[in-house]
Amino acid sequence: MRADERMKTIPVVVVTTYAYYANSLPVKPDLFLLKPVDIHDLTSLIQKLQATKDTTQDSPYDDVTHLHTVSYFSMRLVFALERVRRMELESFGVLFADLHPFGELQEKLSEDVLNALLRKMADQFRSLLRPTDTMAWSRDGYFLTMFEEFPDENIPSVIANRVGKGLNEFLKHHELGDGLRAQVGLVMCNDDYDNVQEILDDVNFTRTLVRKEQKAGHWIYTCEEIKKLRDSQNP
Secondary structure, three states: OOHHHHHOOOOOEEEEOOHHHHHOOOOOOOEEEEOOOOHHHHHHHHHHHHHHHHHOOOOOEOOOOOOEOHHHHHHHHHHHHHHHHHHOOOOEEEEEEEEEOHHHHHHHOOHHHHHHHHHHHHHHHHHOOOOOOOEEEEOOOEEEEEEEOOOOOOHHHHHHHHHHHHHHHHHHHHOOOOOOEEEEEEEEEOOOOOOHHHHHHHHHHHHHHHHOOOOOOEEEEEHHHHHHHHHHHOO
16 A cells, blocks of 8 residues: 555544634544543544544545534544543533424425535534534434533533524525424433443434424433433333
C-alpha cells in the first residue's frame, strides 16, 4: 500500500479549546473534541476508529444531508458512555428530531426534490447546534445529535426547544402541508445503560411516543422514566 493510501486509513482526531476552529479546518476530522479530554478515553476511541476504518469502506457521512450516519453516531455514543463511567459525569443527552409523517412526504415528493429539501433542513439543524456537536441523519426520517457536560440542568430543555422551533419554522416557511412537523425528543443517558444499543432502543421507543402528540413540541425523558413507560405498556 502506498503512503498516501495508508494516510486515508488513519483516524483524524482534533482536540482543542477553541470551538470556532471547527469551521476553518481544511479537512473534516473523524472526531472533534473540546478540552479537557481524558487521555485513556481518547486512546480507546482512536483504537475504535481505527478498527472501524479497517473493517468497513462505508463513508461516515450521509450522501444526501452530509451529516454523519447513524452507524458513526453509534460509535460516538460508545465514547460518551465510556466517559460517563470513567469520569463519573452525571449524564449526556441524545436528541432526536423526528419528521412526521415522513413516509407521506416521500410519496409526495420526487427523490430530487426531497433530497434538496433534506439538505436544506440539515443545514438548518446544523445552524441550531454547536459546530463541534456530532450530528447525524437516519433515512428512517429523523435527525440526531448529542451533547455532554452541560453546566446547567435547564440547558437540555433550552436546546430541545430551540431545535424544535427552528425546524418547525423551516417547515412552515416551505409550506409542505400534510401536517408535517418535527417532533423533538431528548433521552438523558447515564451509566444505567449497559451499552449503546439500549440507548438507541430507547430513542426509537420515545420516537413512537412523540409521534402520537397532536402538536409540535419537545419532550425530555430519563432512562428511569422510559423504563416505567415500557412497563406500563407491557403489564
